Amino acid sequence: MADQSGERYRRQCQTLMAWVQAMQAGRTFDTYFLSHGYKNIALYGFGDMGEMFIKALTGTEIRVLYGIDEKQVPVEDIDVYRPGQNFPPADCIVVTPTFAFEEIKNNLAGKTDIPLVSMDEVICSA
Numbered sequence: 299m300a301d302q303s304g305e306r307y308r309r310q311c312q313t314l315m316a317w318v319q320a321m322q323a324g325r326t327f328d329t330y331f332l333s334h335g336y337k338n339i340a341l342y343g344f345g346d347m348g349e350m351f352i353k354a355l356t357g358t359e360i361r362v363l364y365g366i367d368e369k370q371v372p373v374e375d376i377d378v379y380r381p382g383q384n385f386p387p388a389d390c391i392v393v394t395p396t397f398a399f400e401e402i403k404n405n406l407a408g409k410t411d412i413p414l415v416s417m418d419e420v421i422c423s424a
């Protein structure tokens with residue numbers, strides 16, 4: 299268990315470092331979404347990273363339509379669904395717990411046709 303927790307925090311730290319580097323270089327996340335034709339997105343994971351990601355998209359053309367999270371606690375007046383529920387349409391689902399991207403992708407396989415994107419991909423491609 300401790301090894302998984304350590305890996306989780308290591309991956310989150312890597313993600314945050316890449317995020318800071320992107321910001322320092324003047325890159326914004328909306329460029330990634332617009333280049334892929336994504337304007338209406340959903341977020342999987344509404345922890346600290348998810349909340350910060352929503353704030354980073356403020357003032358852009360990108361709309362966070364809803365969230366997906368086990369805890370199902372609304373954030374910023376955005377509806378939150380549990381992973382087993384049916385999701386409304388969205389252009390993509392951004393997975394904020396990047397350490398668990400493959401597991402989440404496998405869990406949602408067959409439950410939705412909405413493309414899944416790791417937050418790391420968004421950050422590194424912005």
